[in-house]
Amino acid sequence: MTLFMFKMNEMESPPRRINLTTQPQNLKCNKIPKNNKKKTIKQ
DSSP states (O other): OHHHHHHHHHHHHHHHHHHHHHHHHHHHHHHHHHHHHHHHHHO
16 A cells, blocks of 8 residues: 555656646746836836
8 A cells, every 4th residue: 555655646746846837937927928018118
């Protein structure tokens, strides 16, 4: 059972890592439109 649980943990870990990698990208995408809006207002 311990080996099975260990394998299950390995299967669960990759999606969590993917989520961590996608979150910063989403934050960057959210910051970019704000900067574009500020630029358009200045123009």
